[in-house]
Amino acid sequence: xxxxxxxxxxxxxxxxxxxxxxxxxxxxxxxxxxxxxxxxxxxxxxxxxxxxxxxxxxxxxxxxxxxxxxxxxxxxxxxxxxxxxxxxxxxxxxxxxxxxxxxxxxxxxxxxxxxxxxxxxxxxxxxxxxxxxxxxxxxxxxxxxxxxxxxxxxxxxxxxxxxxxxxxxxxxxxxxxxxxxxxxxxxxxxxxxxxxxxxxxxxxxxxxxxxxxxxxxxxxxxxxxxxxxxxxxxxxxxxxxxxxxxxxxxxxxxxxxxxxxxxxxxxxxxxxxxxxxxxxxxxxxxxxxxxxxxxxxxxxxxxxxxxxxxxxxxxxxxxxxxxxxxxxxxxxxxxxxxxxxxxxxxxxxxxxxxxxxxxxxxxxxxxxxxxxxxxxxxxxxxxxxxxxxxxxxxxxxxxxxxxxxxxxxxxxxxxxxxxxxxxxx
Amino acid sequence: xxxxxxxxxxxxxxxxxxxxxxxxxxxxxxxxxxxxxxxxxxxxxxxxxxxxxxxxxxxxxxxxxxxxxxxxxxxxxxxxxxxxxxxxxxxxxxxxxxxxxxxxxxxxxxxxxxxxxxxxxxxxxxxxxxxxxxxxxxxxxxxxxxxxxxxxxxxxxxxxxxxxxxxxxxxxxxxxxxxxxxxxxxxxxxxxxxxxxxxxxxxxxxxxxxxxxxxxxxxxxxxxxxxxxxxxxxxxxxxxxxxxxxxxxxxxxxxxxxxxxxxxxxxxxxxxxxxxxxxxxxxxxxxxxxxxxxxxxxxxx
Numbered sequence: 001x002x003x004x005x006x007x008x009x010x011x012x013x014x015x016x017x018x019x020x021x022x023x024x025x026x027x028x029x030x031x032x033x034x035x036x037x038x039x040x041x042x043x044x045x046x047x048x049x050x051x052x053x054x055x056x057x058x059x060x061x062x063x064x065x066x067x068x069x070x071x072x073x074x075x076x077x078x079x080x081x082x083x084x085x086x087x088x089x090x091x092x093x094x095x096x097x098x099x100x101x102x103x104x105x106x107x108x109x110x111x112x113x114x115x116x117x118x119x120x121x122x123x124x125x126x127x128x129x130x131x132x133x134x135x136x137x138x139x140x141x142x143x144x145x146x147x148x149x150x151x152x153x154x155x156x157x158x159x160x161x162x163x164x165x166x167x168x169x170x171x172x173x174x175x176x177x178x179x180x181x182x183x184x185x186x187x188x189x190x191x192x193x194x195x196x197x198x199x200x201x202x203x204x205x206x207x208x209x210x211x212x213x214x215x216x217x218x219x220x221x222x223x224x225x226x227x228x229x230x231x232x233x234x235x236x237x238x239x240x241x242x243x244x245x246x247x248x249x250x251x252x253x254x255x256x257x258x259x260x261x262x263x264x265x266x267x268x269x270x271x272x273x274x275x276x277x278x279x280x281x282x283x284x285x286x287x288x289x290x291x292x293x294x295x296x297x298x299x300x301x302x303x304x305x306x307x308x309x310x311x312x313x314x315x316x317x318x319x320x321x322x323x324x325x326x327x328x329x330x331x332x333x334x335x336x337x338x339x340x341x342x343x344x345x346x347x348x349x350x351x352x353x354x355x356x357x358x359x360x361x362x363x364x365x366x367x368x369x370x371x372x373x374x375x376x377x378x379x380x381x382x383x384x385x386x387x388x389x390x391x392x393x394x395x396x397x398x399x400x401x402x403x404x405x406x407x408x409x410x411x412x413x414x415x416x417x418x419x420x421x422x423x424x425x
Numbered sequence: 426x427x428x429x430x431x432x433x434x435x436x437x438x439x440x441x442x443x444x445x446x447x448x449x450x451x452x453x454x455x456x457x458x459x460x461x462x463x464x465x466x467x468x469x470x471x472x473x474x475x476x477x478x479x480x481x482x483x484x485x486x487x488x489x490x491x492x493x494x495x496x497x498x499x500x501x502x503x504x505x506x507x508x509x510x511x512x513x514x515x516x517x518x519x520x521x522x523x524x525x526x527x528x529x530x531x532x533x534x535x536x537x538x539x540x541x542x543x544x545x546x547x548x549x550x551x552x553x554x555x556x557x558x559x560x561x562x563x564x565x566x567x568x569x570x571x572x573x574x575x576x577x578x579x580x581x582x583x584x585x586x587x588x589x590x591x592x593x594x595x596x597x598x599x600x601x602x603x604x605x606x607x608x609x610x611x612x613x614x615x616x617x618x619x620x621x622x623x624x625x626x627x628x629x630x631x632x633x634x635x636x637x638x639x640x641x642x643x644x645x646x647x648x649x650x651x652x653x654x655x656x657x658x659x660x661x662x663x664x665x666x667x668x669x670x671x672x673x674x675x676x677x678x679x680x681x682x683x684x685x686x687x688x689x690x691x692x693x694x695x696x697x698x699x700x701x702x703x704x705x706x707x708x709x710x711x712x713x714x715x716x717x718x719x720x721x722x723x724x725x726x
Contacts, residue, residue: 012432013432013433014430014432014433015433015436015437082570082588083570083590084569084570085562085569085570085612085613086563086569087562087563087613087615089615089617093433094433094615094618096613108590109590111590111592112590112591112592115592115593116592116593116594223428223429223430226429228429236443236446236447236450237446237449237450237476239476239477239478239479240479241478241479241480242479243478243479243480245478246478246479249478249479251478253446253475253476254446255439255442255443255594260429282477282478283474283477284473284474284477284478285474292429293429294431294436294439294440295431295435295439296438296439296440296442296443296446296475298477309450333590345599347595347597348595349595350450403593404593404594407592407593407595408595409592409595409597411597411599416597416599416600416601417589418589418590418591418592418597421590421592
């Protein structure tokens with residue numbers, strides 16, 4: 001690590017969250033190891049540890065994949081069984097990787113990793129081209145509305161860096177993804193094992209004029225990934241100091257889930273519908289004049305109205321839908337199948353409710369994108385469209401409009417496990 | 426066009442404040458584990474910000490091995506007074522005196538592992554349903570899969586294969602009687618983020634983090650500070666060194682680094698150019714390849 005970091009520059013970096021998807025043996029762990037290694041995020045003691053393990057196992061190259069194989073249970077089985085989070089930074093950006101395994105039974109892990117990601121890397125083995133799992137990964141990226149997708153055509157070294165192999169993946173993927181709602185897709189030919197086009201430009205593929213993977217990660221525009229149009233402020237907690245200095249202070253703490261709120265503006269509170277004005281937007285570092293996602297702030301209002309956790313502050317002329325019956329796409333996360341007619345606890349922003357699953361509209365065959373309308377059995381890793389009825393009104397936006405107010409989870413009331421991930425249609 | 430950008434530190438700060446507010450809203454009796462190390466100091470600072478102008482709505486707890494550098498305790502007491510916080514001290518010495526744990530003996534004796542028993546007992550005694558900790562996912566392999574809301578069974582154990590999926594920013598703190606949660610608000614922070622944030626917010630730290638002269642000796646490639654709690658071998662030469670600590674834990678197993686960094690800016694430059702992980706200086710992790718995983722399963726932080 002020769003370059004010196006400018007401690008002031010580091011204070012103004014952006015944060016990019018991305019997820020990686022690939023099937024078994026696509027070289028996903030190697031790619032992550034390569035990103036960490038070439039960005040000099042690997043420390044000597046970590047490197048020594050994996051060198052000695054690689055040597056002990058008689059492997060030819062230092063196995064960079066070992067950097068990300070976390071738990072002993074996994075090392076013994078040689079697979080990754082859960083979402084793991086990795087961190088690295090370059091002088092331009094800080095990165096959080098949600099590293100998710102690619103096996104068919106782990107759709108739920110990719111959904112989990114994708115739910116917070118700005119960008120998805122989908123790995124394709126250049127020798128095998130676009131396969132069923134690639135389609136599944138693309139579908140999940142589209143369903144979870146990840147704003148940016150980078151298709152990395154890996155193992156180019158094993159196809160003699162042949163442009164045709166890359167072009168085949170490119171056109172096959174585009175044919176398939178035309179049916180999906182992915183806004184921004186890019187393609188990069190790489191070799192994670194040897195480092196071509198990961199951080200450093202490849203000397204073996206003159207025919208590729210585009211950026212390296214790292215260049216995309218460092219420069220992709222993420223400023224518009226959040227909704228800055230439709231103001232939504234779910235109340236998390238009511239701050240009441242009850243001290244002499246702040247005797248009558250009543251602040252509404254939360255994280256802005258959409259749009260922009262300004263001091264002095266007129267607002268409405270759901271579900272009551274009462275209106276007021278924003279008196280102040282407070283932080284410990286002093287009051288601020290505007291708040292936007294994903295800022296955590298505390299608001300005070302001009303009028304004394306009864307507000308508690310689960311309520312939502314919005315604009316008078318821009319309100320979410322308030323509904324007790326609605327359709328969602330659900331991804332089932334639990335071994336115990338979804339019960340049609342069953343009751344579940346529901347969590348949406350800061351609001352808790354109970355719901356009943358009224359019906360299954362269809363189950364998705366995520367390999368063919370066919371809607372199976374006569375199949376209503378939703379089990380682990382299945383995705384389908386269902387209708388929910390809730391005990392209290394939920395303040396909804398479509399998931400495409402706002403990932404924060406368009407998402408919710410279902411909780412099994414007997415086990416308390418999180419069993420369903422829902423996106424408002 | 427106005428720009429709506431947050432720096433990565435403000436985004437992390439906002440995420441952590443959100444998590445802390447969820448704790449206050451979802452649990453009846455949470456407690457914040459405070460060790461006097463920089464990570465727990467940052468968590469306490471974030472808790473102040475999350476509930477300001479009100480006080481932090483839960484107590485702090487220090488699991489005290491009794492083997493602290495005096496600077497840590499002095500700082501702890503001063504910081505708690507500043508926060509106006511209620512501090513609970515759970516003492517490993519008490520667990521030893523009551524015969525609940527047996528003290529290790531020999532040159533590498535450490536009370537680090539014994540903390541788990543004391544911690545679980547204190548959680549039970551205080552009827553705490555949530556213990557907030559300052560662990561980060563970048564610290565160690567076994568932590569990379571830890572959740573923000575980490576479910577523990579009624580024996581305080583962590584089952585890595587049975588953790589709840591965490592999607593978007595929706596946290597599920599529902600639990601049965603007797604179970605509790607560990608919550609890690611700074612899961613997504615790295616060591617570098619912590620230091621940068623301390624600089625950004627002007628957070629006060631114990632003097633141990635800054636370069637100072639101290640009586641030290643070498644053991645297994647680590648620099649340990651001489652204290653009454655560690656037996657030194659005849660072959661281990663004690664001499665004065667210019668050092669600082671990268672982490673502050675139990676004095677018997679926290680390694681120091683040779684350093685002249687006496688300001689935050691100098692420490693940040695040093696962290697940026699460092700080639701060994703933070704926990705590389707901790708003897709407790711070196712015991713076996715899966716040391717952390719095993720301790721976590723038993724209910725370690």
